[in-house]
């Protein structure tokens with residue numbers, strides 16, 4: 645794969661809003677691309693500080709569970725010394741898959757923000773809504789469409805290039 649054609653974005657840290665943190669996740673998706681991974685990045689925020697960040701590593705780790713969200717959740721729990729992440733928010737560039745949505749709920753993450761919706765595999769409202777299981781005692785708040793445009797563009801460009809490479 646050629647190197648990622650998208651530049652990193654450097655927002656002002658004066659206003660740490662949802663777009664600010666999603667920008668950090670987006671920048672990690674660029675790192676993922678350059679490591680020949682599907683360009684998805686995630687950060688976990690605790691008290692307005694990023695306590696863990698990761699991108700997909702399934703190819704490099706030869707591990708189908710090495711999604712950005714899974715790695716970031718494990719790192720955040722280790723850092724806080726607590727497996728319960730109620731006080732944490734997760735920002736991820738694409739809607740979490742069944743595995744990562746499940747981990748989000750199991751870790752009791754307070755709020756999840758994602759960029760691009762995934763109607764095929766997304767389980768926080770796209771294909772189904774694991775965060776709204778009627779009898780579950782933890783229902784994270786979910787916000788979609790944060791910085792959707794760049795999050796979608798980089799994933800589309802990646803798969804377009806990969807398809808071209810396979811066909812040539």
Ligand SMILES: [Zn+2]
Pocket residue numbers: 711713740741742743744745
């Ligand atoms: Zn996943």
